[in-house]
Amino acid sequence: MATTLITGGTVVSATGRVEADVLIDGEKIVAVVHPGSNVFGSDLAASADTVVDATGKYVIPGGIDAHTHFELPFGGTEASDSFESGTRAAAWGGTTSVIDFAVQTAGTRVPDGLAAWHEKAAGNCAIDYGFHQIVGGVDDASLAYLPTLVDEGITSYKLFMAYPGVFYSDDGQILRAMQKAADLGLLTMMHAENGPAIDVLAAQLAESGKTTPYYHGIARAWQMEEEATHRAIMLSHLTGAPLYVVHVSAKQAVAQLAAARDNGQNVFGETCPQYLYLSLEEQLGATSEEWGDFEGAKWVCSTPLRSREEGHQDHMWQALRTNDLQMVSTDHCPFCMKGQKELGTDDFRKIPNGIGSVEHRMDLLYQGVVTGQITLERWVEITSTTPARMFGLYGRKGVIQPGADADVVVYDPNGRTTISAATHHMNMDHSAWEGFQVDGHVDTVLSRGKVIVDDNQYLGRKGDGSYLKRGLSQYLV
Numbered sequence: 001m002a003t004t005l006i007t008g009g010t011v012v013s014a015t016g017r018v019e020a021d022v023l024i025d026g027e028k029i030v031a032v033v034h035p036g037s038n039v040f041g042s043d044l045a046a047s048a049d050t051v052v053d054a055t056g057k058y059v060i061p062g063g064i065d066a067h068t069h070f071e072l073p074f075g076g077t078e079a080s081d082s083f084e085s086g087t088r089a090a091a092w093g094g095t096t097s098v099i100d101f102a103v104q105t106a107g108t109r110v111p112d113g114l115a116a117w118h119e120k121a122a123g124n125c126a127i128d129y130g131f132h133q134i135v136g137g138v139d140d141a142s143l144a145y146l147p148t149l150v151d152e153g154i155t156s157y158k159l160f161m162a163y164p165g166v167f168y169s170d171d172g173q174i175l176r177a178m179q180k181a182a183d184l185g186l187l188t189m190m191h192a193e194n195g196p197a198i199d200v201l202a203a204q205l206a207e208s209g210k211t212t213p214y215y216h217g218i219a220r221a222w223q224m225e226e227e228a229t230h231r232a233i234m235l236s237h238l239t240g241a242p243l244y245v246v247h248v249s250a251k252q253a254v255a256q257l258a259a260a261r262d263n264g265q266n267v268f269g270e271t272c273p274q275y276l277y278l279s280l281e282e283q284l285g286a287t288s289e290e291w292g293d294f295e296g297a298k299w300v301c302s303t304p305l306r307s308r309e310e311g312h313q314d315h316m317w318q319a320l321r322t323n324d325l326q327m328v329s330t331d332h333c334p335f336c337m338k339g340q341k342e343l344g345t346d347d348f349r350k351i352p353n354g355i356g357s358v359e360h361r362m363d364l365l366y367q368g369v370v371t372g373q374i375t376l377e378r379w380v381e382i383t384s385t386t387p388a389r390m391f392g393l394y395g396r397k398g399v400i401q402p403g404a405d406a407d408v409v410v411y412d413p414n415g416r417t418t419i420s421a422a423t424h425h426m427n428m429d430h431s432a433w434e435g436f437q438v439d440g441h442v443d444t445v446l447s448r449g450k451v452i453v454d455d456n457q458y459l460g461r462k463g464d465g466s467y468l469k470r471g472l473s474q475y476l477v
């Protein structure tokens with residue numbers, strides 16, 4: 001097997017940092033050694049097949065984005081990144097594993113939905129990939145399939161309290177699913193927004209002529225997120241099922257999660273880069289020469305961007321520091337403006353929901369280190385180590401240690417990255433992050449020992465990534 005030595009860098013983990021060289025044999029990390037050590041009897045650099053010079057740089061476990069939607073059918077169209085383009089973009093940004101969502105809808109079978117997603121992904125991915133299962137139709141048949149999901153390495157499934165008629169589960173369905181999940185050790189992921197009430201508010205706004213993207217944010221009020229989060233927590237408490245709330249954006253929802261955690265519950269939350277940086281006023285309410293007041297469609301996603309004036313963004317950073325929120329995923333769900341977001345020109349309800357960020361998560365979160373919002377170690381924890389533990393990948397992924405997969409990123413803190421649709425690798429005609437100047441740069445990316453990005457060149461190929469069969473959550477209290 002070919003050996004690789006990453007030398008001269010600072011290896012950063014969730015708990016500390018150390019000057020160390022990382023030795024890779026084939027697909028695995030085999031040693032983390034003190035620089036200049038003679039323990040292997042000779043000059044390591046001279047005997048390694050490949051040497052990566054990481055002098056002055058951070059050496060971190062590859063990012064794990066636990067929330068992506070490639071090729072997702074939504075709102076009469078389909079998310080614009082394929083597994084091929086999306087995972088390649090992820091690699092460019094220092095992410096070496098993704099967990100996407102296989103979809104089952106009411107009236108269809110879970111195994112059919114899962115098989116369809118395996119087919120989309122197999123042989124096309126640049127990096128390793130796993131699946132969560134969306135259960136959009138909770139009934140006897142779908143519940144009976146949950147044990148098989150666990151056997152197949154799909155140890156988390158997602159329910160929706162929003163989108164009536166599409167993915168929605170009522171409280172009785174949620175209760176039944178959670179009872180089963182509690183027995184199996186399955187992690188229940190929840191889209192926590194009160195969909196039926198939101199749909200009434202949205203219809204009232206649209207009927208009164210308030211049809212621009214800004215009103216997407218008004219209809220999906222924070223009260224709807226707080227209420228649903230609370231309800232999910234109560235059902236989790238009653239059933240004993242661990243709960244993971246996705247894309248948390250309202251500070252009041254964070255308070256609900258924090259209270260449940262103080263109560264000793266297995267309740268967790270993720271937020272996304274958009275809820276840390278972007279707002280109702282500045283983005284959803286934006287206008288441009290090209291798009292007029294439809295400009296805000298670029299940032300229509302659910303949960304929505306929240307009011308800056310109300311202080312949600314600062315509170316998300318705080319919650320990441322205090323571990324009231326455990327990790328950051330992207331909810332990458334890209335749609336182009338032309339031909340896709342445009343479907344909602346006359347009515348915000350018809351704008352496909354989603355923002356594309358899979359390429360930028362590591363860089364955007366590193367800004368929190370630059371500005372002092374989080375430590376260097378916490379950056380690694382919330383982008384890699386906790387996602388690995390939360391979703392049953394830790395040991396193989398999420399850490400640089402002997403025996404782990406050699407998913408490693410060499411990150412240059414003195415580099416600089418400018419985000420633009422003109423240079424990104426996602427299949428989108430715009431960027432939600434256009435013009436963002438980011439300190440730090442992904443220099444080199446290894447996926448299971450293979451250098452797939454180096455010196456601003458993509459060296460991998462589709463099919464490099466393999467399916468990840470996951471274990472049960474390793475994060476439960």
Ligand SMILES: [Zn+2]
Binds near residue numbers: 191246302
């Ligand atoms: Zn969702």
Ligand SMILES: [Zn+2]
Binds near residue numbers: 067
């Ligand atoms: Zn999502």
